[in-house]
Amino acid sequence: MEIWIIITKMILLVYIAIQCAQVNVIHISWVVLAFLVYFCANITLYLFKSHTVKKVLHVLSIGILTVAYLIVNPLFYLLLPLTIIELAASFIDKKLAVLLLSLLPVLYMKAWLQPIYGLAACLSFMIFSITSIYGEKLVKNEAQKDEMRKQLQKLTKHIHENSEYIRQSEYTFKLEERNRISQEIHDKIGHSMTGALFQMEAAKRLVETDQHKATELLQNAINISKEGIENIRLTLKNMKPPTEQVGIHRLKLLVDDFNAKQTIKTVLTHEGNLDIIAPIHWKIIHENVTEALTNAMKYSYATQVSVNLKILNKMIRVEVKDNGAGTEMIKKGLGIIGMEERTAAVNGKIIVDSTNGFSVTTLLPLGT
Incomplete structure (x- = not known):
């Protein structure tokens, strides 16, 4: 804002200098002195941030211009409106009052200068008002940007904290699960294996003296070992999540x-018995959906994508459909060709449709 006010003052100074040169002012040294004093006072004005200092320098500038008007050249009063406007705007909120205050000196000056002074006052007021409005908007925008930066920093910090919490939680859950598995193996299997070992050690000592007892002890050890192996199998079976849970969770x-x-926005829906989907089917479904979503992101210009998994009587149907622009002619790239090859490996089929948006449907026969 200040740069435009300075430019306006420089233009007025140049105008005054040209007018003084044209009329061949006798005391040119006084004109130069008035120029220099006014210039120094106004340059100093913009070097200080204190409002009190600025007001003092504005009053000093008004005094300099008044002296220059009376002694050097009346045209120096053309610089007065902008100085009055700057000073008045610091303690008067109403712009009309500021304009009237800048026009007040016109009542006390020479008649031939009044029209020029009025024009200079109006132009100065317009320039000051425009620059003030622009400056306020600029300050407001900067404040909004600072606030947005602070909010972004807070959100980023929260995201990092949440990510760290998730990592710590996952690590804690893994430790707890490892501890549970270890305890379960120790309680159910460790005692059985220890008992079987004691039975075999005892049988070893009795094999020469009491073969019947040794045989009995070995049979006990075999039974205990079988029971331990069965416990291991049951424990591992209970720990292993069902295939359908892993598949739908990955999806x-x-x-x-x-x-x-x-x-x-992407929405996943599913219906039917997920238990009958084989691991190879889940692998193909996951890879095909990944490829279809990637294509939707790159080419569809869509705002929403739906992923629908449906188990029918004899097949699995997976449709990925977007609400994008679609295409008049379907060109099969490497992505769709790869989907077709994967699906054909289990005697399945890929259907591509672009009549309403773009959809890729994977059909997988059950029992393959």
Whole structure:
């Protein structure tokens, strides 16, 4: 804002200098002195941030211009309106009052100078008002940017804290799970194996003196070992999550990750018995959905994508459909070709449709 006010003052100074040169002012040294004093006072004005100092320098400038008007040249009064406006704006909020105050000196000056002074006052007021409005908007925008930066820093900090909490939670859960498995193996299997070992050690000592007892002890050890092996099998079976839980969980993670990284809203729905989906089917479903979502992100210009998994009587149907622009002619790139090859490996089929948005449907026969 200040730069435009300085430019305005320089233009007025140049105008006054040209007018003084044209009329061949006798005391040119006084004109130069008035120029220098006014210039120094106004340059100093913009070097200080204190409002009190600024007001004092504005009053000094008014005094300099009044002396220059009376002694050197009346045209120096053309610089007076902008100085009055700057001073008045610091303690008067109403702009009309500031304009009237800058026009007040016109009542006490020479008649031939009044029109020029009025024009200079109006132009100075317009320039000051425009620069003030622009300056206020600039300050407001900077304040908003600072606030947004602070909010962004807070959000980033919260994200990092949440990410760290998630990592710590995952690590804690893993430790707890390892501790649970260790305790379960110790309680159910460790005692059985120790008992079997004692039975075999005793049988070893009796094998020469009492073969019947040794045989009995060995049989006990065999029974205990069988029971321990069965416990191991049951423990591992109970710990291993069902295939359908792993498959649908991976699919949900894929959709959630896509939602977090992209602006496209993605919705996953499923219906039917997930237990009958084989691991190879889950692998193909996951890879095909990944490829379809990637294509939707790159080419569809969509705002929403739906992923629907449906178990039918004799097949699995997975549709990835977006609400994008679609295309008149479908060109099969490496992505779709790869999906077709993966699906064909289990006698499945890929259907691509672009009549309403773009959709890729994977059909997988059950029992393959």
